[in-house]
Amino acid sequence: MGGIVREVSSRRRLIPAIVAATAIVALVVAAITVVEQALPAAPAPRGEDSRASGSAHVRCAENEPVTEQLLSGSTWTMCWRIDASRGLVLDDVHFTPAGDEPVQVLAELSIGQLEVPYDTGLRNTEDITTQGFGGSHIMTLTEPECLGERLETYVPKIGDGSMGGGGERRAVLCQEVVDGGIAYRSGDTTGTEVARGTDLRLSTISKVGWYEYVSQYTFGGDGSIRSDLGATGDLSPEDYGDDPAHGWPVGPGDTDYATSHSHNAVWRVHWALGGQGGQVVEQYDAAPTGEVGPRAPLVEGALTRIPREGTATAADRRWWRVVNPDVLNADGHEISYQVELGATTPFQLTQDHHHDGPAGGDDGGYAIAFTEADDCQLYATANKEGSCGSGVLDFAQDEAELSDVVTWVAVGFHHVARDEDQSPMEMHWQGFTLTPRDLTAQRVDPPSAREKVNGKPDAHPAD
Secondary structure, eight states, rough: OHHHHHHEEEEEEHHHHHHHHHHHHHHHHHHHHHHHSOOOOOOOOGGGGGGTTTOOOOOOSOOOOOEETTTTTTTEEEEEEEETTTTTEEEEEEEEOOOSOOEEEEEEEEEEEEEEBTTSSOOEHHHHHHTSSSSSGBBOOOGGOOOEEEEEEEEEETTSSSSSSOOEEEEEEHHHHHEEEEEEEETTTTTTEEEEEEEEEEEEEEETTTEEEEEEEEEESSSSSEEEEEEEOOOOOOEESOTHHHHHHHHSSSOOEEEEEEEEEEEEEEETTTTSOOOOEEEEEEEEEEEEEESSEEEEEEEEHHHHEEEEEEOOTTTEEEEEEEEEESSOOOOEEEOOOOOOOOOOOOGGEEEEEOOOOOSSSSSSEEEEOOTOOOOOOOOOOOGGGHHHHHHHHTTOSSSSSEEEEEEOOOOOOOOGGSEEEEEEEEEEEEEESSSSSOOOOOOGGGGGGOHHHHHHHOO
């Protein structure tokens, strides 16, 4: 009996303790809930940024994806990595128009060669394939070089790391949203519609010899992609002479002729518009007919299909587009992107002088080339995998049918030095633009008053 009494007595003492402990736990849980509700939400992972809820979901092999929603309401999403030779490489590039579904635009975008031949003929460098824009040549960014977010990745100290030597994580990619200026303005008797835009800008800096190069890609709120190469640093002290035919005096009086030279850049654009494969290439040309109308000369334009690999030269009123004929916009038009060269100095890559095949012009140079995608074909010249050809002219020589399209865009800049280049020299730029053509049935962000304007408007705005 005594034992039973003691057991009952213990239970009686235990029950109040359990009740008290339960109450304490409840109070703690309630307190935690209050604190969690008061705290700001934790930042979302980059690939699922709350600012870009309609963005594409991409799987990146090396780094977290870059995702940014712009003022237009549209979103860009892509992967990025640093290649030992090519430097910044962008993969799986998607654009999501405001209020619409994501569409893949590119499989890959990078520079494919940069050569710097000097006018004396005594020196030429192939900066991508001999030294490279990655590895020890890619610079760690500081605040003056990047006012936005500086993204880190692992960078081998020697080449691609396969030869050892170790490496480290460094902040090498600048991601920033920049003012894009006036996106549109249109005034009529009912009022004025005006808005500014923003752009997503990605950039890296690579130091090769005396030059320092900025690889910059600007993604517009309208779906455009601008590829640019900026050059700064210093004039090479190895390249001075006394011949005015080959240079410009930058010292006191008639002395110190800095040798003129070219920056011949070729970009590699691997398309995946609406999905990889099934792409069509077309060239647009317009020219005066020779006839004159009541108020202006007549000009006629037309598209020509480019069914096979090859090269082409630039001309007035000429551009090219890559089309996915299986994907239509809301107007029933095939979606496409237009390649716009802009300002360029035509050139022939030095190694192409020795090529026997057609090169797209009397001097052997090309402004643009189209080839069928091959992972072995990465460089416009001095291609490191020689088994698939030494460069673009080899790649295009078999004239394979185009479907999984790679566009090689050549943009040149002839640099004649000036006094103001010393020192350091002011940045000079060269590049091209990929512009959406019929990707959407209207602009991606029409103001509410213009949402129904699609085709010929009912009334014209006042002049």
